[in-house]
Amino acid sequence: MNENLYLLESLKHSSPIIQLAWGLSSIFFIIILMLIMYLKYLRNHLRENEKIKAKYQEDYESYLVTYLYSGNEDDTFSSEQQLIINELKKCVADPFKRKIIISTLLKLRNEISGEIAESIDKLFIKLGLLRYSLAKLRNEKWDIIAIGIRELTQFKIKGVHKIIMNNINHPKREVRKEMQLYLVHLYAFKGLDFLNVLETSLSEWDQIQLLEVLQLNNDTEIADIRPWLKSSNDSVVIFTLKLAKVYNQFEAKEELIELLNHKSEDVRVNVISALSHLNIVEAKNILKNNFNERSHEEQIAFLKMMENVYENSDKPFLLEHIHHKKFEIKLFVMGILKNINFEEYALYEVELKKMLTA
Template sequence: MNENLHILESLKHSSPIIQLIWGLSCLFFIIIAILTFYLKYLRNHLRVNEKIETKYQEIYESYLVTYLYAGNDEEAFSSEQQIIIEKLKKYAADPFKRKIIVSTLLKLRNEISGEMGESIDKLFIKLGLLRYSLAKLRSKKWDVIAIGIRELTQFKIKAVHKIIMNNINHPKREVRKEMQFYLVHLYAFEGLEFLNVLETPLSEWDQIQLLEVLQLNNNTQIADIKPWLKSSNDSVVIFALKIAKVYNQFEAKEVLIELLNHKCEDVRINAISALSHLNIIEAKNILKNNFNDRGHEEQIGFLKMMENVYEASDKTFLMEHINHKSTEIKLLVIEVLKNINFEEFALNEAELKKTLTA
């Protein structure tokens, strides 16, 4: 006790800086102690919630499995299904339990397909869960909006696509992405109508994912891509060029050729790639005539095209570029020359290879 009093007395007569340091040390100690107790409480709380969630999930899974096998062909919903619906409706009134019901429905929806999958979609609406997903679309938080759109996609709710379209140019990429996936998952090529009014960039990764979704869809009716090839949004034009390649859109030949003079280099490079894939030989002469005015990537793209559409008359042009400063272009030129006349290439192979070291 006397020792503590001595410390306090010494502190009282010490300099203000030392008193401040001691004061801050005590404050930090108290804060750390409070945070430690709070973290312990939070961890225990999460464990309890996890146990409760697991318990309810098992109950709801049991209800849902019974629901799926209790249907018949005579009624939209059998009497046994109606009982389960009423029970789940009561649970759904509680936000915590509603969240578990939705996650359980999604889990089952991802595991089954066909008529049972459609039955899950109908149950989502019957339980009144649709209005909660739509309410999320009115949220001021972008992540809540994204979750709402994702739920509508997963349960294949088509009737609300006009509401979803309101987010077409949302400032957050995540929201735009969910909206785009909603439209393409549910409407395939018809869903690409958003490209007509899209003002924001469509990222490379989003383009790849949208193409994957389109290819998984059984709808073989391809949309007219010409309006998208003429879009003022360069990323939309590039995406349309990728569609032209994947779905062999030879009908868009004239517009594709026009894109060789587009103001954006990325568009021109993708246009060359699409024209090469489609073996549109008319583009070759255009590119030959202004080869030196084009960027390095465009030149490489054109020479790769020539590997598919070469003619004997191209030899003069190729020989003009056999000593190009780019090694990659030299190699491509030699490869095309080899394809044009393999015997002549074999005779002069040693001489041609010297150009690589020039």
């Protein structure tokens, strides 16, 4: 006791910097103790949470499977289904349980299709979950809005697209992306109308996602892509070029050829690739005539195109570039020449091999 008092007394008379050091040490010590206790609680909580979550998930899954297979033939709810609905409705009020119900519904939704999948969508509405999802759209936090849109997408809730479209130029990319996916998931090509007014850039990642969702859709009615090829938003043009490839849009030939002179190199490279995919041979002569003025990437894209559309008459052009300073170009030219006349150009290949093979 006396010793402690002595220490405190000597600390009182020590320099301010020592007092500061001990003060900070005490604070650090207290924080360490608090963090250790928090860590103990956190680890237990996470473990318990996982267990509870798994338990609820199992229960709800069994409810839902029973619900799905106990319906009346005339589309009305059976008494057993009604009981399950009532039971689940009680749980929906609790945010933790609600989250698990939604994830269980989704898990089942992804595993099945057809009428049973539709009855899950109906159950989503019947349980009042739609109300919660719509409320999320009015939230100030971007992540809550995005979750709301995603839920509406996953349960195929049509008819709210006007509210969702308000987020077309939302500052957060994630919200914009969820909005775009909602429109394309539910309205396929018609949903792509947002491209007309999109001001922000559509990233390559977003483009891949939209293309994959579109391809999942059975709707065969393809929109007229030509206006998007003239968009002032370069990312929209590039995305449309991908659409042209996937959906073989020969109708847009004129617009595609025009894009060969687009200001963006990315667009020009992509349009060459699209023209090549669509086998539009008219583009070949245009590109041959100004090959040297084009960038390296464009030249490579063009030579890839040539691999599919070469003719004997292309020989002079190819011979002109057989000693090009760029290896890739030389290799492409050699490959095409070889395809035109193997024997005549085999010698060149031997020479090239000597030069380049280690």
